[in-house]
Amino acid sequence: MKILAVSDKEDTKFQDYILKNIEALKHVDFVLSCGDLSKNYLEFVVDSVRKPFFFVEGNHPTGNKERDLTNYYFDKVVDKFYNNEKHFSFGGINLHSRVEVFKDYILVGFEGCMRYNPGEHQYTEKEMARFVRKVSKKIRIRQIKDSLFARKKKKIIVVSHAPILGVHDKGDVCHSGYKCFRKFLARFNPEVWFHGHVHFEGQQSEQISRVGETTVINVYGVHSVEIVNGKIKTVSNAKLMKGLLNKTA
Numbered sequence: 001m002k003i004l005a006v007s008d009k010e011d012t013k014f015q016d017y018i019l020k021n022i023e024a025l026k027h028v029d030f031v032l033s034c035g036d037l038s039k040n041y042l043e044f045v046v047d048s049v050r051k052p053f054f055f056v057e058g059n060h061p062t063g064n065k066e067r068d069l070t071n072y073y074f075d076k077v078v079d080k081f082y083n084n085e086k087h088f089s090f091g092g093i094n095l096h097s098r099v100e101v102f103k104d105y106i107l108v109g110f111e112g113c114m115r116y117n118p119g120e121h122q123y124t125e126k127e128m129a130r131f132v133r134k135v136s137k138k139i140r141i142r143q144i145k146d147s148l149f150a151r152k153k154k155k156i157i158v159v160s161h162a163p164i165l166g167v168h169d170k171g172d173v174c175h176s177g178y179k180c181f182r183k184f185l186a187r188f189n190p191e192v193w194f195h196g197h198v199h200f201e202g203q204q205s206e207q208i209s210r211v212g213e214t215t216v217i218n219v220y221g222v223h224s225v226e227i228v229n230g231k232i233k234t235v236s237n238a239k240l241m242k243g244l245l246n247k248t249a
């Protein structure tokens with residue numbers, strides 16, 4: 001399973017990479033966004049890769065602005081690789097508070113972050129816990145059905161904007177993590193948990209942690225993730241150019 005994840009930061013190096021290596025992207029199974037990216041950027045990525053797209057909104061929503069038809073990268077990629085045929089395939093599946101099945105995986109999502117002002121997509125711990133309970137119930141129903149019909153047990157992938165309490169979070173209210181995420185992780189042991197919202201700069205090029213059986217990835221920029229027999233290989237931002245995407249699984 002190959003996943004292309006984007007979040008928070010528009011990466012022009014990645015856009016250049018796509019223009020030069022579009023063939024490499026055909027091995028991607030799906031694209032996901034953890035939020036806080038412009039509609040133009042997302043549309044460029046999704047229309048380049050042309051694979052299923054799952055997303056959650058951040059606290060800076062994608063918005064409904066008219067797509068900028070002069071987007072340099074978008075026009076380049078459709079002119080170069082798709083005979084100028086524009087698909088405008090921004091449409092994807094909003095995972096917030098939902099459970100979606102994709103191949104052998106259950107995908108779930110939680111939008112927004114801890115409430116710090118009256119803005120959109122902000123939730124108190126109590127409000128987020130309600131979404132977590134709703135999703136947990138849906139997962140249990142699916143798991144019971146799978147076991148009743150002797151179907152293969154599906155692994156779980158989580159896409160959130162905010163971090164988990166104590167994992168990549170920060171001390172201020174806006175960037176603090178949710179306790180209910182931590183409980184969800186302990187209960188369901190997701191294979192991978194993607195989040196955004198927490199920006200890091202300087203020497204640090206990536207932020208990936210192992211919590212119990214879960215690999216937690218702060219996407220901030222671009223990550224390609226390959227899961228083969230339960231083993232997870234990740235390639236992030238700067239290293240992407242030499243990355244995993246162009247190798248077949």
Ligand SMILES: [Fe+2]
Binds near residue numbers: 059197
């Ligand atoms: Fe954010």
